[in-house]
Amino acid sequence: MKEKVKVRDRILNVATDLFYHQGFNQTGINQIIAEADIAIGSLYNHFPSKNDLLLAYLRKQEEEWFEGLEKFTQGISHPREKILKFIDYRIAQQQPDFYGCPFIKIIAEIGTQDQQVQQLVEGHKNRQRMLLQGLFQQLDYDGPVDRKLLADNFFLMVEGATVNATISRNIKALEGVKKFIRKMIS
Amino acid sequence: MKEKVKVRDRILNVATDLFYHQGFNQTGINQIIAEADIAIGSLYNHFPSKNDLLLAYLRKQEEEWFEGLEKFTQGISHPREKILKFIDYRIAQQQPDFYGCPFIKIIAEIGTQDQQVQQLVEGHKNRQRMLLQGLFQQLDYDGPVDRKLLADNFFLMVEGATVNATISRNIKALEGVKKFIRKMIS
DNA sequence: TTAAAAATAGATAGGTCTATCTATTTTTAA
DNA sequence: TTAAAAATAGATAGACCTATCTATTTTTAA
Known part of the structure; x- marks a missing residue:
């Protein structure tokens, strides 16, 4: 039952x-x-209050975001594949409705006045960035920019492409990031 | 008087x-x-209606955005310098208040249901992207990825870094983009 | 079984919002 | 100078909002 x-x-x-x-x-x-x-x-x-409900909503999204990534990349061990799969995860999140990133949306809607909200969102984004820095450190890579800078800017590309998916209602930009980073780390 | x-x-x-x-x-x-x-x-x-006022607001922002860039980069002829100055322009826009991009904000706030708003925002972003593609085409460049892909992903990095400036209330990410692209096109 | 906890329906306070309307005054051009 | 256009003050419709409150019923555990 x-x-x-x-x-x-x-x-x-x-x-x-x-x-x-x-x-x-x-x-x-x-x-x-x-x-x-x-x-x-x-x-x-x-x-x-409604604001407490908002905080609970954001904490839930945070938890589910990383749980979802865990599930999505489970079984993959090579950092190169994990990095590419990271993009696939963000693509999967946007399809089929293109409603964008809940954390970016809430900041755009209510600003950064509420410190709890601001810290939750900043924390979420930094956690993503750190995770990517770790993956790039493990890479067998010898390119024109150092790993940390590449990781940070890869993160920013994905952020930009996610915003772009919301605006344009397609995943072309996210596909473009995948193509770009594949060339950079191959 | x-x-x-x-x-x-x-x-x-x-x-x-x-x-x-x-x-x-x-x-x-x-x-x-x-x-x-x-x-x-x-x-x-x-x-x-209030919605007509919103459309007028967005059209005004669009006009002023490109006028502002024009002024900001006037006198600069080398495409490499123009590309770097593009980032400086976005940095200047965010300081000192970090209120983010008005176009991204409105989509985050009201979604893409309103076709006029959606088209205005998508058009604005595409116009930026095309302008950058033109600059990268003029570049004396020989790197691992082709110019168009580099231009598109540079645009995405700046978008991501602008969102990040709003969230974190600093311009570190935008500075990082500048460092990254300088290495890529030098 | 029973007492405490949780959930219910429904009213209400006190405020907000967009948009419309009337009646009057000021400004602009021919 | 004069008629049309623009701007004004201020009321109001009708809907929505968050949060609180009372009184009652249902559920949960000891």
């Missing part, structure tokens, strides 16, 4: 979907409680 | 500042008319 989804999870799941797809400010409490089919009192029991 | 600023311009100037710094959805009509010191009827005479 199926386990009933707990109220807190129902709230967070619905909020995640709505914050991501229609934006934080576009999403009202009333819509969340209606779609999650829970009482407004329950929502404010679990999350004292 | 000083020319009085026309009502339409006062509206657009105030809307530009507010849309950019506090977001489109965070900015109410009432705040715009208060800060522009005009009547609400005047606003709706010049702009039939």
